[in-house]
Amino acid sequence: MEFLSYFGGVFEPIALMLLFAGTVGGLILGATPGLSPTMAVALLIPFTFHLSPTQGLILLGAAYTSTVAGGAVSAILLKIPGAPANIATALDGNEMAKRGEGARALHLSFLASGVGGVIGVLLLIFLTPLLAQWALKFGPSHLFWIAILGVTVIGSLDSKSFVKGLLSGCIGLWLSTIGTDDIMGADRFIFVDALSGGITIIPALIGLFAIPQVLDMFAKGRVSAVIDTIDVPRYKVFDSVKELTCSLRALSIGTVIGSIIGLIPGVGGQIAGLVAYDQARNFSPQKDKFGTGHPEGVIAAESANNAMVGPSLVPLLTLSIPGSPTAAVLLGGLLIHGIFPGSDIFDKHPEVVWTFINSMLLGQILMVIFGIYTAAWAARIAKAPIPILAAGVLVLALFGSYSVGQSMGDVQIMLALGIGMYILEKFGFSAAPLVLGLILGPIAGDYFNNGSMIAAAQDGPWVYFFTGPLNIILIAMVVASIAYSFWTNMLRASFTKVPNSEAAK
Amino acid sequence: MTNSRLQHVIPGALILAIALLVTYLSFTEEPAEAFLFPRIISIAFVGLAVWNFIRAAGGMAKVGRGLAMNDAKNLMPGLIVMLILVFWAAKALGFYISATLAFFTVYSIYDPAPHSSTKDWIKRAVITAAFMAAIYALFALLLKVQTPRGMFI
Numbered sequence A: 001m002e003f004l005s006y007f008g009g010v011f012e013p014i015a016l017m018l019l020f021a022g023t024v025g026g027l028i029l030g031a032t033p034g035l036s037p038t039m040a041v042a043l044l045i046p047f048t049f050h051l052s053p054t055q056g057l058i059l060l061g062a063a064y065t066s067t068v069a070g071g072a073v074s075a076i077l078l079k080i081p082g083a084p085a086n087i088a089t090a091l092d093g094n095e096m097a098k099r100g101e102g103a104r105a106l107h108l109s110f111l112a113s114g115v116g117g118v119i120g121v122l123l124l125i126f127l128t129p130l131l132a133q134w135a136l137k138f139g140p141s142h143l144f145w146i147a148i149l150g151v152t153v154i155g156s157l158d159s160k161s162f163v164k165g166l167l168s169g170c171i172g173l174w175l176s177t178i179g180t181d182d183i184m185g186a187d188r189f190i191f192v193d194a195l196s197g198g199i200t201i202i203p204a205l206i207g208l209f210a211i212p213q214v215l216d217m218f219a220k221g222r223v224s225a226v227i228d229t230i231d232v233p234r235y236k237v238f239d240s241v242k243e244l245t246c247s248l249r250a251l252s253i254g255t256v257i258g259s260i261i262g263l264i265p266g267v268g269g270q271i272a273g274l275v276a277y278d279q280a281r282n283f284s285p286q287k288d289k290f291g292t293g294h295p296e297g298v299i300a301a302e303s304a305n306n307a308m309v310g311p312s313l314v315p316l317l318t319l320s321i322p323g324s325p326t327a328a329v330l331l332g333g334l335l336i337h338g339i340f341p342g343s344d345i346f347d348k349h350p351e352v353v354w355t356f357i358n359s360m361l362l363g364q365i366l367m368v369i370f371g372i373y374t375a376a377w378a379a380r381i382a383k384a385p386i387p388i389l390a391a392g393v394l395v396l397a398l399f400g401s402y403s404v405g406q407s408m409g410d411v412q413i414m415l416a417l418g419i420g421m422y423i424l425e426k427f428g429f430s431a432a433p434l435v436l437g438l439i440l441g442p443i444a445g446d447y448f449n450n451g452s453m454i455a456a457a458q459d460g461p462w463v464y465f466f467t468g469p470l471n472i473i474l475i476a477m478v479v480a481s482i483a484y485s486f487w488t489n490m491l492r493a494s495f496t497k498v499p500n501s502e503a504a505k
Numbered sequence B: 001m002t003n004s005r006l007q008h009v010i011p012g013a014l015i016l017a018i019a020l021l022v023t024y025l026s027f028t029e030e031p032a033e034a035f036l037f038p039r040i041i042s043i044a045f046v047g048l049a050v051w052n053f054i055r056a057a058g059g060m061a062k063v064g065r066g067l068a069m070n071d072a073k074n075l076m077p078g079l080i081v082m083l084i085l086v087f088w089a090a091k092a093l094g095f096y097i098s099a100t101l102a103f104f105t106v107y108s109i110y111d112p113a114p115h116s117s118t119k120d121w122i123k124r125a126v127i128t129a130a131f132m133a134a135i136y137a138l139f140a141l142l143l144k145v146q147t148p149r150g151m152f153i
Helices: A004-012 A012-033 A037-048 A053-077 A082-134 A140-157 A161-178 A201-219 A237-245 A248-263 A270-283 A295-307 A309-319 A324-336 A352-381 A386-405 A406-425 A431-457 A460-464 A469-504 B002-028 B030-056 B067-094 B095-110 B116-143
Strands: none
Touching: A004 A012, A004 A352, A012 A037, A012 A270, A012 A352, A012 A469, A037 A053, A037 A201, A037 A324, A037 A386, A037 B002, A037 B030, A053 A295, A082 A140, A082 A248, A082 A270, A082 A295, A082 A309, A082 A352, A140 A161, A140 A309, A140 A431, A140 A460, A140 A469, A140 B067, A161 A431, A161 A469, A161 B002, A161 B030, A201 A324, A201 A386, A201 A406, A201 A431, A201 B067, A201 B095, A248 A295, A248 A309, A248 A406, A270 A295, A309 A324, A309 A386, A324 A431, A352 A469, A386 A406, A386 B116, A406 A431, A431 A460, A431 B030, B002 B030, B030 B095, B067 B095, B095 B116
16 A cells, blocks of 8 residues: 555656646547547657656546546547547447537546546556566566567557567667667768767657647548537436446456457457447347437447556556557656666655656546536647648657757757658558667667676576576567467458458359 | 558658668668667668568558558648748748738638639638737747748738
8 A cells, every 4th residue: 555655756846747638648649630649749849858857747647537538529529539549439339429418428438437547546556566576586588578578569469460560679679779879989881970979769759649649630631520510418427336336247247358359469459349339249138229319338438448548658657568559658758757667666766756656636526627627628629730740749749859859960850760660650660669779779788788788697598588488488488479469460361351352152 | 552551662662771871880880879860770770661662562561551642632732832941931921920821712712612702702801810819929029939030020
């Protein structure tokens, strides 16, 4: 119960103000179609640079929590999921809104998100120290394999093509080696002056997540996207609370599935929402009502995608392996404050980590309150025209990437990476494994160098890196993550071939 | 070769070329100790790049629709504004002036409202001024970020 002693930090005036700002801002950003939670958190990181580590993490944690929940607003009222995690919410939520039950759907979505989110954060509180204790047994070779596992898991699971996912991870790992080698002082892959300091994480994150979205908006051209929000007649919050307590089956299915999926690195909220929705339908006696505006569909999907948030930070804080792309960006936020996640994080920075986790607990409650009372208003703001969004994100990306290191080289790298990522995305490559390679590359490189020195003094690198039960288990997990992705790719390919061949007949 | 296959072959070939260059440099540059980790990465990089290229050349790359000509045409003006802003204007004209011009230009180019209406031009100018005032307050006054001044601010 160590976390209880750090609750005071959350109630300090500045921390509380940041929590409010992060929650409200996150709800608005989450509700804005075209602005993903990952991009929102990436754009916020430069602001945290000027805050203390605790304050910065409180802002990022609040934004992470509420952008996922805020995505439900546009999913329900506009039928445009604010984030991939809200795809399943749109299926029933929008049908309810069309029937004039928009407020009911929004209430249920935020209440379910709150319940799922609180349970997810409680899991984070109780599982993280246990895993951290276990991780103390790890040596450099194990930590090297864990970093590689982080890249292969996200590379395999976050991409539609596992070759392209792993290739993205490799590109990220290579980009992380650009610059001067810390030990030997040698220059590596410095082709232009801007690269002499290496690739700074924050400008890279902004470029990789924000610039492709700006270019996507440009690619739509001068379209007059008239989006009509549905009117939201009032609905009693108490009735929604009562309804939620009567839908415990959907709520528990969503929460359990979201929590489990959150613990698996790389899977993310989209899968959590869709799997929970599917399972809630399978276990429901009213299966046929799903898709026609059934409240249980909204409850299952929203409880799952927010229950995922807390557990996705468990492998992040203990093993440096993020559970979702947004958690990967959060890892960048930790690193710029000099906080290196790992087994000793609770010994070295207990105040920062526990205050951050506690703030997420309070953030879930604030998210429910603000969400319920400001959802309809947030949906109006979310209708901001695409040209303003594109121009605004471009300017924010420019200032955000400059403000970290006050270097034009960082801004140029940000833009170059962003344009490159936009093109790669068009060919099926994914930003998340590339970012993870970029973030975990230096960590893997350091452990590899440390391990190589130990190996040279012992029985050589082969014995040090490839033998021992823990090394073998970790290598098996790396191979299994690749094999699983290969198998699902093959399965997907055979599914798409059958209808084609049938059509040919 | 179909257009779709060609669309996948070109980036596949470029990535393979980068992977080969990285591998070559990793195994030839000195001191060798500084390139141990890049060597391991480059082996996986080149292996996957070869696999990706073979799939693209064999017409097996199905993920990703590629760049549509219409999309490329639409994004070109915005992309040019971005490049001018980052590689020239921000330093030559000053961060705030160039960002204001970039915001206004991008907004005007992509705004579906008619370009002949004075009312719409005034609206664009007002929104640009309001947004940039907020950015100035945030970065210059609150966060105290020193930006390149150039000819202006």
